[in-house]
Amino acid sequence: MEDVRPAASLRAPLRLPHKALMGAGPANAPPRVLHASAQPLVGHLHAEALRVMDDIKDGLRYAFQTTNPVTLCLSCAGHGGMEASLTNLLEPGDVAVVAVNGHWGARASDMVTRHGSRVVKLEAPLGQPVTLEAAEEAVSKHRPRLLFLVQAESSTSVLQPLEGFGPMCHKYGTLLVVDTVASLGGTPLWTDRWELDVVYTGSQKVLNAPPGLAPITFSPRAMQRITSRQKPCSVYYWDIMQLGDYWGCFGNPRKYHHTGPVSLFFALREALAILAAEGLTASLRRHAEAAARLHAGLQRLGAEFLVPDPRHRVPTLTAFSFPNVDLQAVARTAMTRHGVELSGGLGPTVGRILRIGLMGVNASEDAVDNVLSVLEDSIKNPILTNK
Ligand code: PMP
Secondary structure: OOOOOOOHHHOOOOOOOOOEEOOOOOOOOOHHHHHHOOOOOOOOOOHHHHHHHHHHHHHHHHHHOOOOOEEEEEOOOHHHHHHHHHHHHOOOOOEEEEEEOOHHHHHHHHHHHHOOOEEEEEEOOOOOOOOHHHHHHHHHHHOOOEEEEEOEEOOOOEEOOOOOHHHHHHHOOOEEEEEOOOOEOOEOOOOOOOOOOEEEOOOOOOOOOOOOOEEEEEOHHHHHHHHOOOOOOOOHHHOHHHHHHHOOOOOOOOOOOOOOOHHHHHHHHHHHHHHHHHOHHHHHHHHHHHHHHHHHHHHHOOOEEOOOOHHHEOOOEEEEEOOOOOHHHHHHHHHHHHOEEOEOOOHHHOOOOEEEEOOHHHOOHHHHHHHHHHHHHHHHOOOOOOO
């Protein structure tokens, strides 16, 4: 007799509805990507898996626009990219300047403190990026180990300009870390041209793969810092010196670090192949055009944008509200009646806004027109209770 009986809920096979994922992510994935994850399993160190990993490295170097040899995928969500960047670069007592203008800068600050390093917050109002001048003032004063910026602060949909920040940081011996979880592939990002030192993203947004992988790249400058640490990276799972050997980045024989999620690798490999076939420039243009169409439609509906300056709005995600409209009821109606996900706010913007994501395959004219008509219906005829 078993101590615990199987749950009745596990008797039926799994069946899920199709939803249009037009919120902050994950976004929908194309069938080719989903089918790839159903390919037969192979051992994670078998030749087939290693070839897939090599393809991923090539695809990521293209997406990140870098020649960095240390470009790979962490087996985790985007949060792991944040943890790995900070843990590999920082040692106890180091200083990190973190731009805080929303949820994700605040999250990174929390991580820095947990690692025993000191955080200096460089704050900007919600809806605005930090300026190069303000960043230089903080960096020249505190001479931090790193400056942390979020390219698409998804809690507000602010676009952080990045040009000029790399050379500025390097003048003071500081490394530049950039979160591109909500932007890579849909917002211009040039890792080498802009001298970015560590850049990470998530598989589940613009890249159109399932959640669970965090692509990341380290510049030679960042690697120099890591190889001259006094002690190895304090978390084994994030140690880029170990991960680099698992991914074949240092020219050594591959070495087991952990069991890679091969089915997710297959999916990401196909997602990157789709990006390579479309071309980054075309993908960026498609996201910009879809965003312009969405913004014009939202304006027609009388929306108020959280980010006042259109130059500071990310193309991949738009935060807005309507005066005297129950935003929760709008999101509920969009999902219940139309199967369309709209996100509410996050962190400091909870309850104050809605967010529409245009990521990967969802950055299209059809998707924009559909989400606008769903939004209009949900405002006019909201479902007012949860029933
Ligand atoms: N950074 C940003 C800018 C994000 O938008 C997100 C996800 N919303 C994350 C980090 C964290 O990613 P994940 O949920 O995959 O851990």
